[in-house]
Amino acid sequence: MGNMAKNKSETCIFCLIANDQDKETEVIKKNKELVCFRDIDPAAPHHYLVVPIQHIHSCLSLRRGHIGLVKRMAEMGKTVLHDQGVTDMKDIRLGFHQPPFTSVDHLHLHVLAPSSQISKHMQYKFIPRTSRFVTEECLQKHLKDNAPPVLSEESLNQNEPHGKDALCFPCWNTTAMATL
Template identity: 60%
Template sequence: MAAADTPQTQTGVPKTSNGPAGQYDKKCIFCKIVNNEIGTELLHCDEDISCFRDIRPGAPHHYLVVPTRHIGNCKSLSKEHVPLVKRMVETGKKVLQKNNVTDLSDIRLGFHWPPFCSVAHLHLHVLAPASQMGFTSRLFYRLNSYWFITADQLIELLTLKEETS
């Protein structure tokens, strides 16, 4: 299927994945969470995006924003996924604001780069305030490391990936 022929949801997010039928992976913990098979509170849930608290918070506010449909990790993405990544960022910021985080300049938004992913379902880490992250969290979510990439860096990488292909 050509990129132009990729089926999309109403919001323009490609329906592609590494999971069965591009929808749901019954072994994936995040798929179970977004399908309400596990008693995790969803802070946001719509056709394309879901958000919930990280079980091992690295900051006072630590949320995970995931595609509702199973999509693998950062390496499985293409330029067509840029709108999805941007929407994940927007959702993360909205959830922070709903939880009274007003300083959006003191946040960290990013993805662990494979093989440093704990769950093989694309997930954006949303941490705030970044200035209150402890030593271990500063290491795990370290900027300019080979194991963590910011959302902006991923968008740039996906855009360049298409141009060099």
Template identity: 60%
Template sequence: MPFSRCCGTTEEEQSSRSRSSSSSMDDCIFCLISNGEDEYTELVRENDDMVCFRDIYPAAPHHFLVIPRKHIKSCSSLTKKDAPLVQQMADMGRAALQDQGITDMQDIRIGFHQPPYISVDHLHLHVLAPASRIDDDMLYKFIRRTNRFISVSVVLAAIKKGEKIISC
């Protein structure tokens, strides 16, 4: 059975965990990364509340993930009080792109996948640039205005209104 370094489990176990409604923070790869416990992940930015690192399966020349240190299951778990965190995650993602010399902020894609389209049950923001160079085989995952991928602005608008983000 193939081994996935991403979660330290076999693909079958990873798939089963993704479908599970109860994910333990003890075995969450993103919790391990945010606590500095994954030796393979290099953080490109961090602060007290979140970390940013390169996606191990990049869909564009620059593909980062920004995750909160606090375990939040997904964008569907966000509430009004999380609005500042979401904005700070987006700001950190843009700053990581600027660190890499990306200046065209119109040719980026920033957003969240929502259940059931997530592979790790820990909130993570995808930051990709240039969006015009997203791999054709991966483009479907990052198309705006779909239930699969939603922008930061859509998430912020929903949670500020007190609406839950629910996939169809």
């Protein structure tokens, strides 16, 4: 492991959790590639994070070759929900925040259930098809199409409509917020 990767794994909280170096976080499920644990600020009765053990900065870092990783992250999330007694798999939400809306610079999948019970004061963080929250299906589609996985920061800052290469969600705007 290079110095840069080693330094990141020593300071990134998700790297510490994934490598069993954080004694406060209870790992719910782990394999050789992924780890799942509860979100420290849950937005729903079941709110878990699935992270790769390898440090990957964010969904901006993903390419076509990462489709399988995204699928496996979603599969682990669904398995954990099932193991925790969640039976209505239609009332779940799986997705990623993209910069600048990330709080930890380590790729992580939010797994929420029931999505109908997401806290009112946190709903805005988990609205599908917005620039803030990219569903795992949408991310997989764009990785498969080899399109850029997210909007450019310039486009986000200018609130410009995005073109054919943008993610499969309408432009994020106050109309989406008004529906909450």
